[in-house]
Amino acid sequence: MKTASAPMASYGVEPGIRFALLLDGRGGCRQIDMDGVCAWKPGDGVIWLHLERDHPAAAEWVNRKGGFDSFVAEALLEEETRPRVEPVDDGLLIILRGVCATAPDEAEEQHSELDLVPLHLWVDGDRVVSLRDSGHYITALRDIRAALEKGKGPQRSGDLLALIGEKLVRDLEPVLDGMDEEVDELDEMVFHGEAGEVRERLKLLRRGSVQLRRYLAPQRDALNRIEHDDAPWLIERDKLRLREVIDKLMRFIEYLDAIRDRTGILHDDLSTVISERIARNSNRLAALAALLLPPSVVAGLFGMNVGGIPGVNDTWAFIVIVGFVTVTSIATLWALRRIGWL
Structure with missing residues:
Protein backbone atom coordinates (compact mmCIF):
# COMPACT_ATOMS: atom_id res chain seq x y z
CA MET A 1 0.00 0.00 0.00
CA LYS A 2 1.39 3.39 -1.03
CA THR A 3 1.95 5.84 1.80
CA ALA A 4 0.81 9.42 1.39
CA SER A 5 3.50 11.95 0.65
CA ALA A 6 4.20 14.69 3.13
CA PRO A 7 2.78 18.13 2.35
CA MET A 8 5.15 20.26 0.38
CA ALA A 9 6.69 23.30 2.06
CA SER A 10 6.99 26.54 0.17
CA TYR A 11 9.97 27.30 -2.04
CA GLY A 12 13.11 28.82 -0.59
CA VAL A 13 12.37 28.39 3.14
CA GLU A 14 16.09 28.15 3.92
CA PRO A 15 18.72 30.45 2.40
CA GLY A 16 20.09 29.16 -0.87
CA ILE A 17 17.82 26.10 -1.02
CA ARG A 18 14.74 25.94 -3.20
CA PHE A 19 13.79 22.50 -1.90
CA ALA A 20 15.24 19.20 -0.72
CA LEU A 21 13.28 15.99 -1.36
CA LEU A 22 13.92 12.42 -0.29
CA LEU A 23 12.39 10.02 -2.85
CA ASP A 24 10.60 7.01 -1.41
CA GLY A 25 11.22 4.79 -4.46
CA ARG A 26 7.49 4.49 -5.22
CA GLY A 27 6.88 7.81 -6.97
CA GLY A 28 6.49 9.89 -3.82
CA CYS A 29 8.81 11.87 -1.58
CA ARG A 30 9.08 13.79 1.65
CA GLN A 31 10.53 17.23 2.23
CA ILE A 32 13.65 17.59 4.37
CA ASP A 33 15.61 20.58 5.62
CA MET A 34 19.32 21.30 5.47
CA ASP A 35 19.94 19.37 8.68
CA GLY A 36 18.27 16.41 7.03
CA VAL A 37 20.45 16.88 3.94
CA CYS A 38 23.61 16.91 6.07
CA ALA A 39 22.46 13.81 7.97
CA TRP A 40 21.49 11.94 4.78
CA LYS A 41 23.33 8.74 3.87
CA PRO A 42 23.18 6.84 0.53
CA GLY A 43 21.19 4.03 2.10
CA ASP A 44 18.38 6.43 3.08
CA GLY A 45 17.11 6.71 -0.49
CA VAL A 46 17.64 9.00 -3.47
CA ILE A 47 17.82 12.67 -2.50
CA TRP A 48 17.04 15.60 -4.80
CA LEU A 49 18.51 18.90 -3.66
CA HIS A 50 17.67 22.03 -5.64
CA LEU A 51 19.85 25.09 -4.90
CA GLU A 52 20.22 28.70 -5.98
CA ARG A 53 23.54 28.77 -7.76
CA ASP A 54 24.32 32.42 -7.04
CA HIS A 55 23.52 32.29 -3.30
CA PRO A 56 26.47 32.23 -0.85
CA ALA A 57 24.84 29.52 1.27
CA ALA A 58 24.52 27.23 -1.75
CA ALA A 59 28.14 27.90 -2.75
CA GLU A 60 29.22 27.12 0.80
CA TRP A 61 27.42 23.78 0.76
CA VAL A 62 28.75 22.78 -2.68
CA ASN A 63 32.34 23.67 -1.82
CA ARG A 64 32.51 22.31 1.72
CA LYS A 65 29.69 19.91 2.52
CA GLY A 66 28.67 18.37 -0.80
CA GLY A 67 31.65 16.05 -1.03
CA PHE A 68 32.30 17.02 -4.65
CA ASP A 69 35.59 16.95 -6.48
CA SER A 70 36.99 20.48 -6.87
CA PHE A 71 36.46 20.31 -10.65
CA VAL A 72 32.79 19.35 -10.15
CA ALA A 73 32.20 22.01 -7.51
CA GLU A 74 33.71 24.71 -9.70
CA ALA A 75 31.62 23.64 -12.71
CA LEU A 76 28.40 23.54 -10.67
CA LEU A 77 28.94 27.14 -9.55
CA GLU A 78 30.26 28.47 -12.85
CA GLU A 79 28.35 31.46 -14.22
CA GLU A 80 28.72 31.36 -18.02
CA THR A 81 28.15 27.83 -19.27
CA ARG A 82 27.14 25.92 -22.39
CA PRO A 83 25.34 22.56 -22.31
CA ARG A 84 27.77 19.70 -21.73
CA VAL A 85 28.22 16.40 -19.89
CA GLU A 86 31.30 15.19 -18.02
CA PRO A 87 31.43 11.71 -16.45
CA VAL A 88 33.19 11.71 -13.07
CA ASP A 89 33.56 8.31 -11.37
CA ASP A 90 30.02 6.85 -11.22
CA GLY A 91 28.32 10.23 -11.56
CA LEU A 92 27.60 12.74 -14.30
CA LEU A 93 28.19 16.48 -14.29
CA ILE A 94 25.47 17.84 -16.56
CA ILE A 95 24.78 21.39 -17.69
CA LEU A 96 21.57 22.02 -19.63
CA ARG A 97 19.42 24.99 -20.57
CA GLY A 98 15.72 25.46 -19.94
CA VAL A 99 13.18 28.12 -20.86
CA CYS A 100 12.69 30.70 -18.13
CA ALA A 101 9.08 30.89 -16.95
CA THR A 102 7.22 33.29 -14.69
CA ALA A 103 7.25 32.32 -11.03
CA PRO A 104 3.87 31.71 -9.37
CA ASP A 105 4.24 34.78 -7.14
CA GLU A 106 5.20 36.95 -10.14
CA ALA A 107 2.30 36.15 -12.46
CA GLU A 108 2.05 39.74 -13.64
CA GLU A 109 5.64 39.83 -14.85
CA GLN A 110 6.26 39.10 -18.52
CA HIS A 111 9.59 38.38 -20.18
CA SER A 112 9.98 40.43 -23.34
CA GLU A 113 12.79 38.30 -24.75
CA LEU A 114 13.58 34.62 -24.75
CA ASP A 115 15.55 33.69 -21.65
CA LEU A 116 17.34 30.34 -21.41
CA VAL A 117 18.22 29.41 -17.85
CA PRO A 118 21.36 27.35 -17.13
CA LEU A 119 20.55 24.26 -15.08
CA HIS A 120 23.59 22.65 -13.45
CA LEU A 121 23.19 19.03 -12.35
CA TRP A 122 25.16 16.42 -10.50
CA VAL A 123 23.58 12.99 -10.84
CA ASP A 124 24.70 9.65 -9.45
CA GLY A 125 22.93 6.57 -8.21
CA ASP A 126 22.02 8.09 -4.81
CA ARG A 127 21.47 11.81 -5.32
CA VAL A 128 20.56 14.53 -7.75
CA VAL A 129 21.83 18.05 -7.05
CA SER A 130 20.46 20.79 -9.30
CA LEU A 131 21.32 24.49 -9.31
CA ARG A 132 19.84 27.47 -11.11
CA ASP A 133 20.08 31.24 -10.66
CA SER A 134 17.81 32.79 -8.05
CA GLY A 135 16.28 35.30 -10.48
CA HIS A 136 14.88 32.60 -12.78
CA TYR A 137 12.22 29.95 -12.72
CA ILE A 138 11.96 26.65 -14.61
CA THR A 139 8.51 25.15 -15.08
CA ALA A 140 9.93 21.67 -15.71
CA LEU A 141 11.25 21.33 -12.16
CA ARG A 142 8.02 22.60 -10.66
CA ASP A 143 6.02 20.02 -12.58
CA ILE A 144 8.27 17.17 -11.45
CA ARG A 145 8.02 18.32 -7.87
CA ALA A 146 4.21 18.47 -8.14
CA ALA A 147 4.17 14.92 -9.54
CA LEU A 148 6.27 13.71 -6.60
CA GLU A 149 3.86 15.39 -4.22
CA LYS A 150 1.02 13.35 -5.76
CA GLY A 151 3.01 10.13 -5.58
CA LYS A 152 3.37 9.90 -9.36
CA GLY A 153 6.93 11.13 -9.76
CA PRO A 154 10.27 9.50 -10.59
CA GLN A 155 11.50 6.63 -8.44
CA ARG A 156 15.25 6.61 -9.15
CA SER A 157 17.96 9.11 -10.01
CA GLY A 158 18.10 7.91 -13.64
CA ASP A 159 14.32 8.17 -13.84
CA LEU A 160 14.50 11.74 -12.47
CA LEU A 161 17.23 12.72 -14.95
CA ALA A 162 15.24 11.38 -17.92
CA LEU A 163 12.15 13.23 -16.71
CA ILE A 164 14.07 16.51 -16.35
CA GLY A 165 15.27 16.14 -19.95
CA GLU A 166 11.73 15.43 -21.18
CA LYS A 167 10.24 18.41 -19.36
CA LEU A 168 12.95 20.82 -20.52
CA VAL A 169 12.35 19.85 -24.15
CA ARG A 170 8.57 19.98 -23.67
CA ASP A 171 8.78 23.65 -22.67
CA LEU A 172 10.63 24.48 -25.89
CA GLU A 173 7.71 23.48 -28.14
CA PRO A 174 5.39 26.45 -27.37
CA VAL A 175 8.33 28.81 -27.83
CA LEU A 176 8.99 27.48 -31.33
CA ASP A 177 5.28 27.54 -32.17
CA GLY A 178 5.15 31.18 -31.09
CA MET A 179 8.14 31.99 -33.29
CA ASP A 180 6.51 30.29 -36.27
CA GLU A 181 3.26 32.22 -35.76
CA GLU A 182 5.16 35.48 -35.48
CA VAL A 183 6.97 34.76 -38.76
CA ASP A 184 3.58 34.25 -40.43
CA GLU A 185 2.31 37.52 -38.96
CA LEU A 186 5.39 39.46 -40.06
CA ASP A 187 5.07 37.94 -43.54
CA GLU A 188 1.54 39.33 -43.79
CA MET A 189 2.68 42.73 -42.55
CA VAL A 190 5.48 42.92 -45.12
CA PHE A 191 3.04 41.84 -47.85
CA HIS A 192 0.67 44.68 -46.90
CA GLY A 193 3.49 47.23 -46.78
CA GLU A 194 3.70 47.69 -42.99
CA ALA A 195 7.48 47.81 -42.88
CA GLY A 196 7.91 50.18 -39.94
CA GLU A 197 6.97 47.78 -37.12
CA VAL A 198 8.32 44.71 -38.88
CA ARG A 199 11.96 45.76 -38.72
CA GLU A 200 12.23 45.80 -34.91
CA ARG A 201 10.17 42.63 -34.38
CA LEU A 202 12.13 40.78 -37.05
CA LYS A 203 15.39 41.74 -35.38
CA LEU A 204 14.23 40.36 -32.01
CA LEU A 205 12.91 37.19 -33.66
CA ARG A 206 16.15 36.48 -35.50
CA ARG A 207 18.16 37.14 -32.35
CA GLY A 208 15.95 34.75 -30.36
CA SER A 209 16.19 31.97 -32.94
CA VAL A 210 19.99 32.29 -33.16
CA GLN A 211 20.30 32.27 -29.37
CA LEU A 212 18.03 29.25 -29.04
CA ARG A 213 19.87 27.23 -31.68
CA ARG A 214 23.19 28.16 -30.12
CA TYR A 215 22.25 26.16 -27.03
CA LEU A 216 20.02 23.46 -28.51
CA ALA A 217 22.76 21.93 -30.67
CA PRO A 218 25.21 21.35 -27.78
CA GLN A 219 22.29 20.29 -25.56
CA ARG A 220 21.45 17.58 -28.08
CA ASP A 221 25.08 16.43 -28.02
CA ALA A 222 25.10 16.47 -24.21
CA LEU A 223 21.96 14.33 -23.95
CA ASN A 224 23.34 12.00 -26.60
CA ARG A 225 26.43 11.50 -24.46
CA ILE A 226 24.24 10.69 -21.44
CA GLU A 227 22.28 8.17 -23.50
CA HIS A 228 25.52 6.36 -24.40
CA ASP A 229 27.03 6.51 -20.92
CA ASP A 230 27.52 3.21 -19.07
CA ALA A 231 26.61 4.51 -15.59
CA PRO A 232 25.12 1.61 -13.59
CA TRP A 233 22.17 3.69 -12.35
CA LEU A 234 21.05 4.44 -15.96
CA ILE A 235 18.86 1.55 -17.04
CA GLU A 236 17.77 0.82 -20.60
CA ARG A 237 14.36 2.43 -20.07
CA ASP A 238 16.03 5.72 -19.03
CA LYS A 239 18.20 5.62 -22.14
CA LEU A 240 15.19 5.00 -24.39
CA ARG A 241 13.44 8.04 -22.91
CA LEU A 242 16.56 10.14 -23.42
CA ARG A 243 16.71 8.92 -27.02
CA GLU A 244 13.19 10.25 -27.56
CA VAL A 245 14.26 13.57 -26.08
CA ILE A 246 17.24 13.70 -28.47
CA ASP A 247 14.96 13.00 -31.45
CA LYS A 248 12.69 15.87 -30.41
CA LEU A 249 15.67 18.18 -30.05
CA MET A 250 16.84 17.26 -33.54
CA ARG A 251 13.40 18.13 -34.93
CA PHE A 252 13.42 21.40 -33.01
CA ILE A 253 16.84 22.30 -34.42
CA GLU A 254 15.56 21.63 -37.95
CA TYR A 255 12.51 23.73 -37.09
CA LEU A 256 14.80 26.56 -35.95
CA ASP A 257 16.80 26.31 -39.17
CA ALA A 258 13.54 26.69 -41.12
CA ILE A 259 12.58 29.72 -39.00
CA ARG A 260 16.01 31.22 -39.58
CA ASP A 261 15.67 30.72 -43.35
CA ARG A 262 12.18 32.25 -43.33
CA THR A 263 13.36 35.27 -41.34
CA GLY A 264 16.23 35.67 -43.81
CA ILE A 265 13.75 35.71 -46.70
CA LEU A 266 11.57 38.16 -44.77
CA HIS A 267 14.59 40.40 -44.22
CA ASP A 268 15.33 40.38 -47.95
CA ASP A 269 11.67 41.12 -48.74
CA LEU A 270 11.68 43.94 -46.21
CA SER A 271 14.86 45.40 -47.75
CA THR A 272 13.24 45.19 -51.19
CA VAL A 273 10.09 46.94 -49.96
CA ILE A 274 12.13 49.70 -48.35
CA SER A 275 14.30 50.12 -51.48
CA GLU A 276 11.21 50.33 -53.68
CA ARG A 277 9.70 52.91 -51.35
CA ILE A 278 12.89 54.99 -51.43
CA ALA A 279 13.06 54.72 -55.21
CA ARG A 280 9.39 55.69 -55.55
CA MET A 304 17.01 89.81 -63.06
CA ASN A 305 17.60 93.43 -62.21
CA VAL A 306 19.10 94.38 -65.59
CA GLY A 307 17.96 96.46 -68.49
CA GLY A 308 16.46 95.12 -71.72
CA ILE A 309 13.92 92.72 -70.17
CA PRO A 310 11.11 92.39 -72.74
CA GLY A 311 7.52 93.22 -71.85
CA VAL A 312 8.31 95.75 -69.13
Whole structure:
Protein backbone atom coordinates (compact mmCIF):
# COMPACT_ATOMS: atom_id res chain seq x y z
CA MET A 1 0.00 0.00 0.00
CA LYS A 2 1.39 3.39 -1.03
CA THR A 3 1.95 5.84 1.80
CA ALA A 4 0.81 9.42 1.39
CA SER A 5 3.50 11.95 0.65
CA ALA A 6 4.20 14.69 3.13
CA PRO A 7 2.78 18.13 2.35
CA MET A 8 5.15 20.26 0.38
CA ALA A 9 6.69 23.30 2.06
CA SER A 10 6.99 26.54 0.17
CA TYR A 11 9.97 27.30 -2.04
CA GLY A 12 13.11 28.82 -0.59
CA VAL A 13 12.37 28.39 3.14
CA GLU A 14 16.09 28.15 3.92
CA PRO A 15 18.72 30.45 2.40
CA GLY A 16 20.09 29.16 -0.87
CA ILE A 17 17.82 26.10 -1.02
CA ARG A 18 14.74 25.94 -3.20
CA PHE A 19 13.79 22.50 -1.90
CA ALA A 20 15.24 19.20 -0.72
CA LEU A 21 13.28 15.99 -1.36
CA LEU A 22 13.92 12.42 -0.29
CA LEU A 23 12.39 10.02 -2.85
CA ASP A 24 10.60 7.01 -1.41
CA GLY A 25 11.22 4.79 -4.46
CA ARG A 26 7.49 4.49 -5.22
CA GLY A 27 6.88 7.81 -6.97
CA GLY A 28 6.49 9.89 -3.82
CA CYS A 29 8.81 11.87 -1.58
CA ARG A 30 9.08 13.79 1.65
CA GLN A 31 10.53 17.23 2.23
CA ILE A 32 13.65 17.59 4.37
CA ASP A 33 15.61 20.58 5.62
CA MET A 34 19.32 21.30 5.47
CA ASP A 35 19.94 19.37 8.68
CA GLY A 36 18.27 16.41 7.03
CA VAL A 37 20.45 16.88 3.94
CA CYS A 38 23.61 16.91 6.07
CA ALA A 39 22.46 13.81 7.97
CA TRP A 40 21.49 11.94 4.78
CA LYS A 41 23.33 8.74 3.87
CA PRO A 42 23.18 6.84 0.53
CA GLY A 43 21.19 4.03 2.10
CA ASP A 44 18.38 6.43 3.08
CA GLY A 45 17.11 6.71 -0.49
CA VAL A 46 17.64 9.00 -3.47
CA ILE A 47 17.82 12.67 -2.50
CA TRP A 48 17.04 15.60 -4.80
CA LEU A 49 18.51 18.90 -3.66
CA HIS A 50 17.67 22.03 -5.64
CA LEU A 51 19.85 25.09 -4.90
CA GLU A 52 20.22 28.70 -5.98
CA ARG A 53 23.54 28.77 -7.76
CA ASP A 54 24.32 32.42 -7.04
CA HIS A 55 23.52 32.29 -3.30
CA PRO A 56 26.47 32.23 -0.85
CA ALA A 57 24.84 29.52 1.27
CA ALA A 58 24.52 27.23 -1.75
CA ALA A 59 28.14 27.90 -2.75
CA GLU A 60 29.22 27.12 0.80
CA TRP A 61 27.42 23.78 0.76
CA VAL A 62 28.75 22.78 -2.68
CA ASN A 63 32.34 23.67 -1.82
CA ARG A 64 32.51 22.31 1.72
CA LYS A 65 29.69 19.91 2.52
CA GLY A 66 28.67 18.37 -0.80
CA GLY A 67 31.65 16.05 -1.03
CA PHE A 68 32.30 17.02 -4.65
CA ASP A 69 35.59 16.95 -6.48
CA SER A 70 36.99 20.48 -6.87
CA PHE A 71 36.46 20.31 -10.65
CA VAL A 72 32.79 19.35 -10.15
CA ALA A 73 32.20 22.01 -7.51
CA GLU A 74 33.71 24.71 -9.70
CA ALA A 75 31.62 23.64 -12.71
CA LEU A 76 28.40 23.54 -10.67
CA LEU A 77 28.94 27.14 -9.55
CA GLU A 78 30.26 28.47 -12.85
CA GLU A 79 28.35 31.46 -14.22
CA GLU A 80 28.72 31.36 -18.02
CA THR A 81 28.15 27.83 -19.27
CA ARG A 82 27.14 25.92 -22.39
CA PRO A 83 25.34 22.56 -22.31
CA ARG A 84 27.77 19.70 -21.73
CA VAL A 85 28.22 16.40 -19.89
CA GLU A 86 31.30 15.19 -18.02
CA PRO A 87 31.43 11.71 -16.45
CA VAL A 88 33.19 11.71 -13.07
CA ASP A 89 33.56 8.31 -11.37
CA ASP A 90 30.02 6.85 -11.22
CA GLY A 91 28.32 10.23 -11.56
CA LEU A 92 27.60 12.74 -14.30
CA LEU A 93 28.19 16.48 -14.29
CA ILE A 94 25.47 17.84 -16.56
CA ILE A 95 24.78 21.39 -17.69
CA LEU A 96 21.57 22.02 -19.63
CA ARG A 97 19.42 24.99 -20.57
CA GLY A 98 15.72 25.46 -19.94
CA VAL A 99 13.18 28.12 -20.86
CA CYS A 100 12.69 30.70 -18.13
CA ALA A 101 9.08 30.89 -16.95
CA THR A 102 7.22 33.29 -14.69
CA ALA A 103 7.25 32.32 -11.03
CA PRO A 104 3.87 31.71 -9.37
CA ASP A 105 4.24 34.78 -7.14
CA GLU A 106 5.20 36.95 -10.14
CA ALA A 107 2.30 36.15 -12.46
CA GLU A 108 2.05 39.74 -13.64
CA GLU A 109 5.64 39.83 -14.85
CA GLN A 110 6.26 39.10 -18.52
CA HIS A 111 9.59 38.38 -20.18
CA SER A 112 9.98 40.43 -23.34
CA GLU A 113 12.79 38.30 -24.75
CA LEU A 114 13.58 34.62 -24.75
CA ASP A 115 15.55 33.69 -21.65
CA LEU A 116 17.34 30.34 -21.41
CA VAL A 117 18.22 29.41 -17.85
CA PRO A 118 21.36 27.35 -17.13
CA LEU A 119 20.55 24.26 -15.08
CA HIS A 120 23.59 22.65 -13.45
CA LEU A 121 23.19 19.03 -12.35
CA TRP A 122 25.16 16.42 -10.50
CA VAL A 123 23.58 12.99 -10.84
CA ASP A 124 24.70 9.65 -9.45
CA GLY A 125 22.93 6.57 -8.21
CA ASP A 126 22.02 8.09 -4.81
CA ARG A 127 21.47 11.81 -5.32
CA VAL A 128 20.56 14.53 -7.75
CA VAL A 129 21.83 18.05 -7.05
CA SER A 130 20.46 20.79 -9.30
CA LEU A 131 21.32 24.49 -9.31
CA ARG A 132 19.84 27.47 -11.11
CA ASP A 133 20.08 31.24 -10.66
CA SER A 134 17.81 32.79 -8.05
CA GLY A 135 16.28 35.30 -10.48
CA HIS A 136 14.88 32.60 -12.78
CA TYR A 137 12.22 29.95 -12.72
CA ILE A 138 11.96 26.65 -14.61
CA THR A 139 8.51 25.15 -15.08
CA ALA A 140 9.93 21.67 -15.71
CA LEU A 141 11.25 21.33 -12.16
CA ARG A 142 8.02 22.60 -10.66
CA ASP A 143 6.02 20.02 -12.58
CA ILE A 144 8.27 17.17 -11.45
CA ARG A 145 8.02 18.32 -7.87
CA ALA A 146 4.21 18.47 -8.14
CA ALA A 147 4.17 14.92 -9.54
CA LEU A 148 6.27 13.71 -6.60
CA GLU A 149 3.86 15.39 -4.22
CA LYS A 150 1.02 13.35 -5.76
CA GLY A 151 3.01 10.13 -5.58
CA LYS A 152 3.37 9.90 -9.36
CA GLY A 153 6.93 11.13 -9.76
CA PRO A 154 10.27 9.50 -10.59
CA GLN A 155 11.50 6.63 -8.44
CA ARG A 156 15.25 6.61 -9.15
CA SER A 157 17.96 9.11 -10.01
CA GLY A 158 18.10 7.91 -13.64
CA ASP A 159 14.32 8.17 -13.84
CA LEU A 160 14.50 11.74 -12.47
CA LEU A 161 17.23 12.72 -14.95
CA ALA A 162 15.24 11.38 -17.92
CA LEU A 163 12.15 13.23 -16.71
CA ILE A 164 14.07 16.51 -16.35
CA GLY A 165 15.27 16.14 -19.95
CA GLU A 166 11.73 15.43 -21.18
CA LYS A 167 10.24 18.41 -19.36
CA LEU A 168 12.95 20.82 -20.52
CA VAL A 169 12.35 19.85 -24.15
CA ARG A 170 8.57 19.98 -23.67
CA ASP A 171 8.78 23.65 -22.67
CA LEU A 172 10.63 24.48 -25.89
CA GLU A 173 7.71 23.48 -28.14
CA PRO A 174 5.39 26.45 -27.37
CA VAL A 175 8.33 28.81 -27.83
CA LEU A 176 8.99 27.48 -31.33
CA ASP A 177 5.28 27.54 -32.17
CA GLY A 178 5.15 31.18 -31.09
CA MET A 179 8.14 31.99 -33.29
CA ASP A 180 6.51 30.29 -36.27
CA GLU A 181 3.26 32.22 -35.76
CA GLU A 182 5.16 35.48 -35.48
CA VAL A 183 6.97 34.76 -38.76
CA ASP A 184 3.58 34.25 -40.43
CA GLU A 185 2.31 37.52 -38.96
CA LEU A 186 5.39 39.46 -40.06
CA ASP A 187 5.07 37.94 -43.54
CA GLU A 188 1.54 39.33 -43.79
CA MET A 189 2.68 42.73 -42.55
CA VAL A 190 5.48 42.92 -45.12
CA PHE A 191 3.04 41.84 -47.85
CA HIS A 192 0.67 44.68 -46.90
CA GLY A 193 3.49 47.23 -46.78
CA GLU A 194 3.70 47.69 -42.99
CA ALA A 195 7.48 47.81 -42.88
CA GLY A 196 7.91 50.18 -39.94
CA GLU A 197 6.97 47.78 -37.12
CA VAL A 198 8.32 44.71 -38.88
CA ARG A 199 11.96 45.76 -38.72
CA GLU A 200 12.23 45.80 -34.91
CA ARG A 201 10.17 42.63 -34.38
CA LEU A 202 12.13 40.78 -37.05
CA LYS A 203 15.39 41.74 -35.38
CA LEU A 204 14.23 40.36 -32.01
CA LEU A 205 12.91 37.19 -33.66
CA ARG A 206 16.15 36.48 -35.50
CA ARG A 207 18.16 37.14 -32.35
CA GLY A 208 15.95 34.75 -30.36
CA SER A 209 16.19 31.97 -32.94
CA VAL A 210 19.99 32.29 -33.16
CA GLN A 211 20.30 32.27 -29.37
CA LEU A 212 18.03 29.25 -29.04
CA ARG A 213 19.87 27.23 -31.68
CA ARG A 214 23.19 28.16 -30.12
CA TYR A 215 22.25 26.16 -27.03
CA LEU A 216 20.02 23.46 -28.51
CA ALA A 217 22.76 21.93 -30.67
CA PRO A 218 25.21 21.35 -27.78
CA GLN A 219 22.29 20.29 -25.56
CA ARG A 220 21.45 17.58 -28.08
CA ASP A 221 25.08 16.43 -28.02
CA ALA A 222 25.10 16.47 -24.21
CA LEU A 223 21.96 14.33 -23.95
CA ASN A 224 23.34 12.00 -26.60
CA ARG A 225 26.43 11.50 -24.46
CA ILE A 226 24.24 10.69 -21.44
CA GLU A 227 22.28 8.17 -23.50
CA HIS A 228 25.52 6.36 -24.40
CA ASP A 229 27.03 6.51 -20.92
CA ASP A 230 27.52 3.21 -19.07
CA ALA A 231 26.61 4.51 -15.59
CA PRO A 232 25.12 1.61 -13.59
CA TRP A 233 22.17 3.69 -12.35
CA LEU A 234 21.05 4.44 -15.96
CA ILE A 235 18.86 1.55 -17.04
CA GLU A 236 17.77 0.82 -20.60
CA ARG A 237 14.36 2.43 -20.07
CA ASP A 238 16.03 5.72 -19.03
CA LYS A 239 18.20 5.62 -22.14
CA LEU A 240 15.19 5.00 -24.39
CA ARG A 241 13.44 8.04 -22.91
CA LEU A 242 16.56 10.14 -23.42
CA ARG A 243 16.71 8.92 -27.02
CA GLU A 244 13.19 10.25 -27.56
CA VAL A 245 14.26 13.57 -26.08
CA ILE A 246 17.24 13.70 -28.47
CA ASP A 247 14.96 13.00 -31.45
CA LYS A 248 12.69 15.87 -30.41
CA LEU A 249 15.67 18.18 -30.05
CA MET A 250 16.84 17.26 -33.54
CA ARG A 251 13.40 18.13 -34.93
CA PHE A 252 13.42 21.40 -33.01
CA ILE A 253 16.84 22.30 -34.42
CA GLU A 254 15.56 21.63 -37.95
CA TYR A 255 12.51 23.73 -37.09
CA LEU A 256 14.80 26.56 -35.95
CA ASP A 257 16.80 26.31 -39.17
CA ALA A 258 13.54 26.69 -41.12
CA ILE A 259 12.58 29.72 -39.00
CA ARG A 260 16.01 31.22 -39.58
CA ASP A 261 15.67 30.72 -43.35
CA ARG A 262 12.18 32.25 -43.33
CA THR A 263 13.36 35.27 -41.34
CA GLY A 264 16.23 35.67 -43.81
CA ILE A 265 13.75 35.71 -46.70
CA LEU A 266 11.57 38.16 -44.77
CA HIS A 267 14.59 40.40 -44.22
CA ASP A 268 15.33 40.38 -47.95
CA ASP A 269 11.67 41.12 -48.74
CA LEU A 270 11.68 43.94 -46.21
CA SER A 271 14.86 45.40 -47.75
CA THR A 272 13.24 45.19 -51.19
CA VAL A 273 10.09 46.94 -49.96
CA ILE A 274 12.13 49.70 -48.35
CA SER A 275 14.30 50.12 -51.48
CA GLU A 276 11.21 50.33 -53.68
CA ARG A 277 9.70 52.91 -51.35
CA ILE A 278 12.89 54.99 -51.43
CA ALA A 279 13.06 54.72 -55.21
CA ARG A 280 9.39 55.69 -55.55
CA ASN A 281 9.85 58.72 -53.31
CA SER A 282 12.99 59.72 -55.19
CA ASN A 283 11.10 59.54 -58.50
CA ARG A 284 8.35 61.71 -57.07
CA LEU A 285 10.85 64.31 -55.89
CA ALA A 286 12.56 64.26 -59.27
CA ALA A 287 9.21 64.63 -61.03
CA LEU A 288 8.27 67.54 -58.77
CA ALA A 289 11.60 69.21 -59.49
CA ALA A 290 11.03 68.72 -63.25
CA LEU A 291 7.53 70.27 -63.01
CA LEU A 292 8.91 73.28 -61.16
CA LEU A 293 11.84 73.73 -63.53
CA PRO A 294 10.09 75.82 -66.29
CA PRO A 295 8.48 78.31 -63.84
CA SER A 296 11.78 78.59 -61.99
CA VAL A 297 13.71 79.35 -65.21
CA VAL A 298 11.20 81.96 -66.36
CA ALA A 299 11.02 83.57 -62.92
CA GLY A 300 14.80 83.65 -62.76
CA LEU A 301 15.16 85.25 -66.18
CA PHE A 302 12.50 87.91 -65.69
CA GLY A 303 13.52 88.57 -62.13
CA MET A 304 17.01 89.81 -63.06
CA ASN A 305 17.60 93.43 -62.21
CA VAL A 306 19.10 94.38 -65.59
CA GLY A 307 17.96 96.46 -68.49
CA GLY A 308 16.46 95.12 -71.72
CA ILE A 309 13.92 92.72 -70.17
CA PRO A 310 11.11 92.39 -72.74
CA GLY A 311 7.52 93.22 -71.85
CA VAL A 312 8.31 95.75 -69.13
CA ASN A 313 5.86 98.30 -70.53
CA ASP A 314 3.47 95.76 -72.14
CA THR A 315 0.22 95.13 -70.19
CA TRP A 316 -0.23 91.71 -71.83
CA ALA A 317 3.28 90.47 -71.05
CA PHE A 318 2.37 88.94 -67.68
CA ILE A 319 -0.55 87.01 -69.17
CA VAL A 320 1.67 85.72 -71.97
CA ILE A 321 4.35 84.56 -69.51
CA VAL A 322 1.76 82.82 -67.31
CA GLY A 323 0.30 81.08 -70.34
CA PHE A 324 3.76 80.02 -71.51
CA VAL A 325 4.61 78.60 -68.07
CA THR A 326 1.27 76.75 -67.91
CA VAL A 327 1.70 75.18 -71.34
CA THR A 328 5.29 74.23 -70.55
CA SER A 329 4.28 72.64 -67.21
CA ILE A 330 1.48 70.67 -68.89
CA ALA A 331 3.90 69.45 -71.53
CA THR A 332 6.40 68.45 -68.84
CA LEU A 333 3.68 66.62 -66.92
CA TRP A 334 2.66 64.75 -70.07
CA ALA A 335 6.28 63.79 -70.76
CA LEU A 336 6.79 62.53 -67.20
CA ARG A 337 3.68 60.38 -67.40
CA ARG A 338 4.80 59.12 -70.78
CA ILE A 339 8.08 57.83 -69.38
CA GLY A 340 6.39 56.37 -66.27
CA TRP A 341 7.73 58.70 -63.59
CA LEU A 342 4.22 59.64 -62.46
